[in-house]
Amino acid sequence: MDKSPAGIAIAGAPDGILRYVNDAALLIRGGTRETIVNGVGINKYVASWQLLDLEGNPLKTDEVPLSRAILYGETSSRDLIIRRTDNNDRIVQANAAPIKNQEGKIAAGIVVFNDITERKQYEEALASSEKEFRQLAEAMPQIVWITRPDGWNIYFNQQWVDYTGLTLEESYGHGWNIPFHPEDRQRAWDAWQNATQHNATYSLECRLRRADGAYRWWLIRGVPLRGEDGKILKWFGTCTDIDDIKQAEVALRESQSKLETALASMTDAVFISDAAGKFIELNDAFASFHRFESKEACLKNLDDYPDILEVFMDNGERAPLEMWAVPRALRGETATNAVYTLRRKDTGETWKASYSFAPIRNTQREIIGSVVVGRDITEIVKAEEERFKLENQLHQIQKIESIGQLAGGVAHDFNNMLNVILGYGNIILEKTRADDPLHECAQEIVDAGNRSATITRQLLAFARKQTIAPKVLDLNETIEKMLRMLRRLIGENIQLNWHPSSVWPVFIDPSQLDQILTNLCVNARDAIGDVGKIIIETETTTFDEIYCSQHPGSIPGEFALLSVSDNGIGMDAHTVSKIFEPFFTTKELSKGTGLGLATVYGIIKQNNGFINVYSEPGQGTTFKIYLPRHTKQITTGQKKEEDAIMHGRGEIILVVEDEASILKLASRILTSLGYVALTANSPQEAVKLAKENEKRIDLLITDVIMPEMNGRDLADVLLALHPNLKCLFMSGYTSTVIAEKGVLEEGTHFIQKPFSARDLGVKVTEVLKSQL
Numbered sequence: 099m100d101k102s103p104a105g106i107a108i109a110g111a112p113d114g115i116l117r118y119v120n121d122a123a124l125l126i127r128g129g130t131r132e133t134i135v136n137g138v139g140i141n142k143y144v145a146s147w148q149l150l151d152l153e154g155n156p157l158k159t160d161e162v163p164l165s166r167a168i169l170y171g172e173t174s175s176r177d178l179i180i181r182r183t184d185n186n187d188r189i190v191q192a193n194a195a196p197i198k199n200q201e202g203k204i205a206a207g208i209v210v211f212n213d214i215t216e217r218k219q220y221e222e223a224l225a226s227s228e229k230e231f232r233q234l235a236e237a238m239p240q241i242v243w244i245t246r247p248d249g250w251n252i253y254f255n256q257q258w259v260d261y262t263g264l265t266l267e268e269s270y271g272h273g274w275n276i277p278f279h280p281e282d283r284q285r286a287w288d289a290w291q292n293a294t295q296h297n298a299t300y301s302l303e304c305r306l307r308r309a310d311g312a313y314r315w316w317l318i319r320g321v322p323l324r325g326e327d328g329k330i331l332k333w334f335g336t337c338t339d340i341d342d343i344k345q346a347e348v349a350l351r352e353s354q355s356k357l358e359t360a361l362a363s364m365t366d367a368v369f370i371s372d373a374a375g376k377f378i379e380l381n382d383a384f385a386s387f388h389r390f391e392s393k394e395a396c397l398k399n400l401d402d403y404p405d406i407l408e409v410f411m412d413n414g415e416r417a418p419l420e421m422w423a424v425p426r427a428l429r430g431e432t433a434t435n436a437v438y439t440l441r442r443k444d445t446g447e448t449w450k451a452s453y454s455f456a457p458i459r460n461t462q463r464e465i466i467g468s469v470v471v472g473r474d475i476t477e478i479v480k481a482e483e484e485r486f487k488l489e490n491q492l493h494q495i496q497k498i499e500s501i502g503q504l505a506g507g508v509a510h511d512f513n514n515m516l517n518v519i520l521g522y523g524n525i526i527l528e529k530t531r532a533d534d535p536l537h538e539c540a541q542e543i544v545d546a547g548n549r550s551a552t553i554t555r556q557l558l559a560f561a562r563k564q565t566i567a568p569k570v571l572d573l574n575e576t577i578e579k580m581l582r583m584l585r586r587l588i589g590e591n592i593q594l595n596w597h598p599s600s601v602w603p604v605f606i607d608p609s610q611l612d613q614i615l616t617n618l619c620v621n622a623r624d625a626i627g628d629v630g631k632i633i634i635e636t637e638t639t640t641f642d643e644i645y646c647s648q649h650p651g652s653i654p655g656e657f658a659l660l661s662v663s664d665n666g667i668g669m670d671a672h673t674v675s676k677i678f679e680p681f682f683t684t685k686e687l688s689k690g691t692g693l694g695l696a697t698v699y700g701i702i703k704q705n706n707g708f709i710n711v712y713s714e715p716g717q718g719t720t721f722k723i724y725l726p727r728h729t730k731q732i733t734t735g736q737k738k739e740e741d742a743i744m745h746g747r748g749e750i751i752l753v754v755e756d757e758a759s760i761l762k763l764a765s766r767i768l769t770s771l772g773y774v775a776l777t778a779n780s781p782q783e784a785v786k787l788a789k790e791n792e793k794r795i796d797l798l799i800t801d802v803i804m805p806e807m808n809g810r811d812l813a814d815v816l817l818a819l820h821p822n823l824k825c826l827f828m829s830g831y832t833s834t835v836i837a838e839k840g841v842l843e844e845g846t847h848f849i850q851k852p853f854s855a856r857d858l859g860v861k862v863t864e865v866l867k868s869q870l
Contacts, residue, residue, distance in 0.1 A: 105190070105211045108197070111168045111204040126190060126213050128182040148181035152189070163194030167207035171196040177214065189215040241337035243274065243320075247330040249290055258337075263309030279305035279313050286318070297322060300335065303344075314341035367472035370458075373465060375424050387451070387472050389442050410439040427455040427468035437475070449476045487650045497680065512554055513830030514757045517852035520547040521763040524854055551852050553693065554830075566607035567848070568705070570730050573636055573658050574598040576611055584615060588623040592630050599637040601658045602727040610701045617694040618662040618721055624685060625666025625719060635661040639724070651708055656727040663720040669713040677711065698723075743859040746772035749866065750793055753777050754784040754800040754812060755828075760851075764799065767855045768862070781807035781815075788819045795820045797866060802829040826865045828853070 099106045105123030109116050119127070119134055127134060127147065134146075149157045157178060159165045166172040173195040180188045190211040197206040235242035235255040244253035251274045254266060262269070262277045269276070278286050282304035293300035300320035305313040320335030361368050361379065367387035370379040377400055385396035388407065399406055409417040417438065419425065426433065434454045441448045452475045458467035526540035577596070585594050615634070622632045637659045646652040669677070669684075676682045678699040698721075702709050706726050713719035751773050755761040758779060765775040776791065778784035781804055788795060798816055800809040807815075813825045830851040847868070849861045 102210075103212075105213070106208065107164065107211075108206055108208050109164055109168060110206050111196070114165065114168050114207075117206065123211070126188055126211065127180055128184060128186070150179040150181060150187075152177055152179060154179065163192045164207050164209040167194040167196045167209070168204060171198075171204050177218070187215075188213050189218045238336070240339075241316075243333075243335050243337070245274075245320075245333045245335075247294065247322075247332070249294065249333070252332075261308055262306065277307040279307065281305075293320065294330075297330065300333070303340065306337070314339060315344040316340060365473075367470075367474075369424070369470045369472070371424055371428070371468045371470075373428065373467055375428060375468070378467065384472070387474055388440070389445065389447055389449075406443055408441040408443055410441070412437040412439075414439075423453045423455045423470045423472070424468050427457050427470060428465060430457050430465060432456040449474055450479045451475060484650060491651070508554075511830070513551070513851035514760055516547050516551050516554070517830075518759040518763055520544055520551070520852050520854060521767070523547060525766075528855075547852070555850075566610060566704070568605050568607045568610075570603050570605055570728050571608065571611070573601050573604055573611075573660065573725075576608060577615065577634065577636070577660075580612060580615055584619050587616065588619055588632060591628055592623055592626055592632060594619075595631060595633045597633060597635040599635070601636045602638050602656060603730070604658050604705075604725040605728040605730070606705050606725060610705070614660075614698050614701055614723065615662070617698050621694060622662065622664035622666060622719070625664055625668070627666070630665050633661075633663045635659075635663075637661075638727075651710075653706070653708055653724075653726075657707070657724040658727060660723040660725065661720060662723075663718065665718040668715045668717045668719055670715050674711050674713055678709075743771070743856065744863040744866075746774075746862075748772070748774055749796040750774045750776060750791070751797045751799060751862070752784060752787060752795050752816075754779075754781065754798070754804070754809070756780060756801060756804045760801075764858065767858050770855070771859050771862070773862070780805065781812045784812060785815055785819075788816050795823055797824050797826060797862065799826045799828060799862075802827050824865050824868065826861060 099118075100120050102120060103122055105126045106118070106120045107116060107123050108118040116134065119131060124131060124134065149162055151157055151161070160169065161176075162178075163172075163174040163176050166174050173193075175191065175193045177189060177191050180190055182188065191214050192209050192211040194207060194209040196204045197208055199205040232253075232255075235253075238255065239257065241258045241261065242253075242255040243251060243258065245251045250272065251270050254269050254274075258264070258269060259266060264273065264276060275283060275287065286302055286304050289302045290300060292298065300318070302318045303315060304318065306316050307313050317338045317340045318335065319338075320333045322330040323332045323334060325331050357379070361381035361383075364381060365383055367384035368379075368381045369377070369384055372378055377397070380393070380396070382393050385391075385393045388396060390396040390399070404419055409422055411417050411421070423433075423436070423438075432455070436453045436455070438451050438453060439448060440451050452473045453470060455468060455470040457465045458469055460466050523540050523544040527537060527544060530537040530540065577598070581594065581596060588594060619632060626632075638656070639659050640656050641649075641652055641654050643654050646654045673684065677695050680693060680696040682696075699709060702723055702725070707724050709724070710722045711719065712722070746768070751768055753761060753764045753768070753775055755764065755777075756779055761777050761779055765777050768775040776787055776795070778787055784798075784800070795816070798813055800812055802809040804812075809827050809829075813823075813827075817823050817825075824847075826847045826849060828849045828851055847861070847865045849857060853861075
């Protein structure tokens with residue numbers, strides 16, 4: 099007993115005097131053996147040992163286990179407090195029993211007590227901890243639970259009861275499995291078995307039934323509490339409502355799916371980055387936009403973009419990396435339709451791009467990423483450039499039409515006046531000697547009139563209101579006959595080289611071809627200034643739809659090409675863009691009207707052709723004129739060098755003109771040529787004369803535009819009266835009355851105002867000789 103770790107004390111009966119205490123008892127009680135084993139009785143023993151219950155109240159004699167063993171022969175056990183003199187109270191578990199002699203009488207009592215102070219303190223701390231745990235568990239919004247190692251539930255907080263509607267009694271044990279969704283119940287049990295078998299954390303997302311029967315998603319997690327030996331003592335866990343998170347995840351997945359669908363359907367390139375500029379999302383269009391075969395190929399090369407791609411600003415300067423769309427957006431910049439030019443370094447492919455970009459911000463307005471939308475606008479830019487060119491062409495056409503309306507309005511009256519001036523001027527020249535001062539004055543009048551008539555013709559040609567009589571021509575043969583005149587025109591210091599090639603026939607008025615070459619050669623002469631060279635060439639060429647779509651102004655088809663080149667001073671791009679505008683000239687004042695090239699342009703357009711110009715300062719100029727191929731036979735019987743005038747033999751000619759001075763002049767010229775001239779200043783008067791004249795009227799000469807009735811209608815009326823009547827129309831400008839788009843109808847005879855006495859005589863001879 100002396101070596102026992104438990105305290106042992108023996109008291110005799112019935113006096114209760116202590117007979118023995120071991121060392122362990124002395125250690126627990128405190129003090130010496132002499133002070134403890136002092137021959138006192140039981141009552142003194144209880145008092146001297148200061149035995150207290152666990153609430154700190156002094157124990158009575160019959161409440162002490164050793165006393166009860168001596169007094170009553172009871173075997174009992176009790177936890178009590180031994181108050182020591184050093185105030186280091188000890189809690190002991192006392193187990194007492196009587197010791198009986200051979201007669202069965204109580205001879206003594208023995209008590210064995212173990213110091214359980216630390217265990218009691220631990221139990222109190224544990225109880226306090228459990229109390230605090232339960233208070234915390236009840237305050238938590240989650241469901242809190244505790245089970246035994248085998249899964250037998252021993253605790254749920256009130257949240258479980260409130261949510262499931264189950265009582266704690268229904269829930270304890272394995273009742274926790276009741277509210278699980280039928281589809282999740284087995285899965286939950288399997289997860290529990292797996293956790294217990296592998297000592298792993300229990301984690302499961304499942305649906306639990308609410309008291310109203312609805313199911314919500316919960317995250318159930320449990321962790322084991324292990325003893326010192328590592329064995330699981332309990333499981334502590336929580337159930338967290340994640341239904342809102344689940345719904346948000348579903349919504350997010352749906353939103354992500356919609357975003358992916360939207361991105362996939364977009365033709366614009368879309369790139370979304372994080373705050374570091376790293377890829378988060380991009381669509382297939384982004385890959386094709388950057389000329390990659392697939393999205394995968396694009397992703398492989400994202401980090402190498404600066405080595406693959408060159409980016410240029412709209413002003414043509416190379417854009418540094420910080421000026422690319424993503425870095426700009428991450429700096430907080432926002433842009434719409436920022437234009438860049440992109441170039442793949444590896445392939446050399448270049449395209450125009452329009453970028454819209456913006457930063458992505460969180461609720462604190464911090465930049466957390468960027469979104470960039472790119473659009474290939476190469477074709478749009480081309481279309482815009484084409485539209486600009488077309489608008490310029492439309493502007494040019496409108497300008498031409500305005501000039502044409504002005505020229506048409508002016509030409510009629512102006513040519514009538516010029517006709518009178520030139521007619522009487524020529525009469526004066528014929529009636530005066532060369533040394534007569536009046537002859538010189540008349541010559542000045544005629545020269546000025548001719549210059550004015552030339553300007554009027556140029557205006558009409560430019561406006562495509564010149565009356566023409568096109569013929570099928572061999573371009574080479576016609577130009578060949580003009581070379582002598584052109585050489586005289588440009589002078590001896592300039593060499594004229596003629597390089598004809600086999601060329602297709604064209605359908606054009608020979609006088610217009612004369613105007614084209616004259617104007618171009620005069621301009622070339624002025625551009626050369628002194629010594630130089632002009633080259634005239636012909637050849638054939640064909641343009642298809644593809645070529646014409648890429649070269650505005652071109653027309654598909656087969657063409658005869660007439661090229662006029664010089665080695666003069668050349669022109670810059672700005673000058674080239676304006677050379678066909680009416681009245682634009684680079685020549686000194688009084689040395690050019692600005693209508694020469696405008697006339698060429700108008701003639702070519704009137705004949706369904708087009709013209710291109712190539713020039714650079716100091717490198718000379720080349721005009722290339724394309725006239726449509728004509729498939730009919732070339733006209734035979736060329737015009738003679740000098741047309742003969744046949745004097746009349748009394749033929750009766752009816753002249754109809756609302757301008758009295760022209761009427762008088764024409765009558766005078768015809769009478770001087772031996773014709774009988776009947777004059778009428780209106781269509782009604784002409785019809786009256788035709789009805790009254792019993793003799794045959796051989797020729798009608800009528801103005802085209804007159805009050806009451808036009809010349810064509812008048813001719814139809816008079817032909818009914820005189821079936822063999824021949825007609826000659828005269829006008830200061832073209833009219834659809836006798837010419838469609840300026841081209842005379844077949845068999846129609848026409849004389850352009852102003853005309854000379856010779857012009858009229860030749861034309862009258864030609865018409866009278868013609869067959870009806």
